Amino acid sequence: MAALSMRRVAKEVGTTPMALYHHVRDKDDLLMLTLSGTAATVPRPELPSDPRERLLAVTLHMHGTLARMPWVVEVLSLGDLTDKGALWMVEEIVGAGIACGLTEAEAVRAYRTLWHCVYGDLVFRRAMERRAEDPDRKRYFPGMLTDADAAELPHLVALADQWSELTEDYDVSGQLSAVIDGLLGRAGREGGAGRERAG
Amino acid sequence: MAALSMRRVAKEVGTTPMALYHHVRDKDDLLMLTLSGTAATVPRPELPSDPRERLLAVTLHMHGTLARMPWVVEVLSLGDLTDKGALWMVEEIVGAGIACGLTEAEAVRAYRTLWHCVYGDLVFRRAMERRAEDPDRKRYFPGMLTDADAAELPHLVALADQWSELTEDYDVSGQLSAVIDGLLGRAGREGGAGRERAG
DNA sequence: ACCTGAACACCGTTCAAGT
DNA sequence: ACCTGAACACCGTTCAAGT
Numbered sequence: 167m168a169a170l171s172m173r174r175v176a177k178e179v180g181t182t183p184m185a186l187y188h189h190v191r192d193k194d195d196l197l198m199l200t201l202s203g204t205a206a207t208v209p210r211p212e213l214p215s216d217p218r219e220r221l222l223a224v225t226l227h228m229h230g231t232l233a234r235m236p237w238v239v240e241v242l243s244l245g246d247l248t249d250k251g252a253l254w255m256v257e258e259i260v261g262a263g264i265a266c267g268l269t270e271a272e273a274v275r276a277y278r279t280l281w282h283c284v285y286g287d288l289v290f291r292r293a294m295e296r297r298a299e300d301p302d303r304k305r306y307f308p309g310m311l312t313d314a315d316a317a318e319l320p321h322l323v324a325l326a327d328q329w330s331e332l333t334e335d336y337d338v339s340g341q342l343s344a345v346i347d348g349l350l351g352r353a354g355r356e357g358g359a360g361r362e363r364a365g
Numbered sequence: 366m367a368a369l370s371m372r373r374v375a376k377e378v379g380t381t382p383m384a385l386y387h388h389v390r391d392k393d394d395l396l397m398l399t400l401s402g403t404a405a406t407v408p409r410p411e412l413p414s415d416p417r418e419r420l421l422a423v424t425l426h427m428h429g430t431l432a433r434m435p436w437v438v439e440v441l442s443l444g445d446l447t448d449k450g451a452l453w454m455v456e457e458i459v460g461a462g463i464a465c466g467l468t469e470a471e472a473v474r475a476y477r478t479l480w481h482c483v484y485g486d487l488v489f490r491r492a493m494e495r496r497a498e499d500p501d502r503k504r505y506f507p508g509m510l511t512d513a514d515a516a517e518l519p520h521l522v523a524l525a526d527q528w529s530e531l532t533e534d535y536d537v538s539g540q541l542s543a544v545i546d547g548l549l550g551r552a553g554r555e556g557g558a559g560r561e562r563a564g
Numbered sequence: 565a566c567c568t569g570a571a572c573a574c575c576g577t578t579c580a581a582g583t
Numbered sequence: 584a585c586c587t588g589a590a591c592a593c594c595g596t597t598c599a600a601g602t
Contacts, residue, residue, distance in 0.1 A: 172576060183576080185586050193576065195503060245492025247506035257518045270524060274531040279540045282485025283478060290481070293444025304394060307446035319456045325469060332473040341478045341548075348547020349540075371595060382595085384567050392595065 167237040170197060197241045198248040204238060205251035213258065217265035218350065221280075224258040225342050229284045239288045266350050276349040283345055287338055294333070366436040369396060396440045397447040403437060404450035412457065416464035417545065420479075423457040424541050428483045438487045465549050475548040482544055486537055493532070 172193055176183040190196040208231050213220050232239050247253060256277060263273030297303050308326040316323040325332065371392055375382040389395040407430050412419050431438050446452060455476060462472030496502050507525040515522040524531065 171574085173574080182587060184578090184588085187577080188585055191501075191503065198503075198505065243488055243492065245489050245496060246504065248509075250509060253506070253510075253518055253521060257521050260520045260524070264520065270520075270527075271531055271534065273520075274524065274528070275535055275540060278486075278489075278532065278535055279482060279544065282482050282489070285488070286481025286484045287477075289442055289484070290444050290477075293442065297444060302390075304390065304397075305445065306397065307452070310447075310449060311452075319452055321459045321463065321469075321472075322452060322456050325459070325473065328469075329473070332470055333477065335470065336474055336477055341474060344547040344550060345478065345544050346547065347550065348543040348545065351543060351546065370593085372593080381568060383569085383597090386596080387566055 167240070170200065170237065172196065175200075194244055198244060198246060201238060201241055201249040201252075203249065203251065204235065205249045210254065217262045218346065221259060221262035221266065221346055222339070222343055224255050224262065225280050225284060225346075226339055228255050228281075229287065229338055229342075232284070232288055233291070236288070236292055239285065239292070242285070263349075268350065272349075276346075279349060280342065280345065283342060284338075287336070291336075366439070369399065369436065371395065374399075393443055397443060397445060400437060400440055400448040400451075402448065402450065403434065404448045409453065416461040417549065420458060420461035420465065420545055421538070421542055423454050423461065424479050424483060424545075425538055427454050427480075428486065428537055428541075431483070431487055432490070435487070435491055438484065438491070441484070462548075467549070471548075478548060479541065479544065482541060483537075486535070490535075 172183045172186055175196065176186055179186075186196060190199060211223070211227050213223050232242075247256065259277045259280060260270075260273045263276045264270060268276060297305075308322060308329045311319065311323050311326050313323065322329075371382045371385055374395065375385055378385075385395060389398060410422070410426050412422050431441075446455065458476045458479060459469075459472045462475045463469060467475060496504075507521060507528045510518065510522050510525050512522065521528075
């Protein structure tokens with residue numbers, strides 16, 4: 167949130183903003199410190215033992231947890247993992263990737279890609295909510311499209327009316343499942359599960 | 366950028382900050398307007414005709430273009446497409462998805478997922494660059510791990526030394542290619558191309 | 565309709581000074 | 584080592600007043 171300013175935090179804690187600078191470098195540093203311990207408040211779920219299902223379950227758990235604490239998402243955009251209590255999810259994702267036949271390097275890359283999917287959904291879901299709260303807000307897309315654009319942008323014009331419904335119908339679980347299929351590639355299919363995806 | 370403040374833009378244009386409020390609702394509105402025309406400055410590339418290759422090519426073009434204009438990425442986080450000149454990329458992605466056998470709804474979802482992958486990479490690549498520019502910045506992960514954590518977080522402890530290299534080695538093209546495989550699912554494999562991914 | 569100046573209620577950060 | 588007050592250089596936005 168924007169509620170996390172140096173001055174506001176200082177007031178909350180009962181000191182001056184300047185006193186904080188003896189404990190943190192700058193605002194970003196303070197923000198990252200505020201994450202300490204937040205993961206501990208969320209109970210660790212039971213996970214399926216099949217590695218592919220486990221991979222999906224942990225990723226969905228991460229998504230669901232962060233969806234309920236949007237300010238954490240903003241702090242995570244600084245690009246560091248500062249809460250040790252959250253690392254078990256990264257461990258599980260990398261571990262499950264390896265158990266599915268990925269190399270270590272591939273598993274780390276897969277973790278990043280899955281994180282990007284989770285993070286992106288959270289950011290734009292939140293943006294949608296914010297815009298929904300303010301109904302007077304100008305909407306640009308797809309309202310800016312007219313029939314004259316049909317030659318250049320046929321699909322977008324055809325889908326213009328349904329666009330917002332389709333966007334709200336975004337299915338995190340299904341999409342992550344598909345992404346995992348892609349990331350596991352041949353490794354996932356020859357591993358025994360032999361899973362195939364429809365749509 | 367943070368350079369786009371009401372007051373700074375007003376000074377640049379040669380008026381007062383308040384005059385801007387007769388043309389935009391608020392700062393977000395101004396930011397979205399600044400995007401108008403930016404896409405026109407980028408030449409539209411030639412694209413492969415095979416729909417799956419086309420899907421990857423457009424997505425990579427989008428990524429490459431935005432990587433060179435980071436402030437645009439920040440504005441896009443507001444969640445609207447305000448520059449008509451950029452819509453051809455969305456059109457191409459949705460169109461290629463459909464050409465690969467996805468339904469319209471699936472193609473829109475696939476577009477969102479690919480956008481999340483692109484956006485996430487841009488956000489965290491940028492965060493990494495910022496941290497690299499400031500070498501005194503505290504690093505939390507994976508430096509916070511010790512041998513005592515090996516029981517709980519075996520993979521992370523084992524990978525701690527290589528983590529930053531592995532993170533920098535993130536291969537956008539390869540990962541997007543894998544994600545596309547997953548998103549196309551059976552549709553992509555029975556479509557004739559019959560493509561299989563290794564790792 | 566369009567612009568203005570002054571004001572309100574904030575920011576992050578620095579710096580010299582205190583204990 | 585730790586905290587303070589005052590100050591610097593900013594923010595977005597509102598509002599009554601001007602043309």
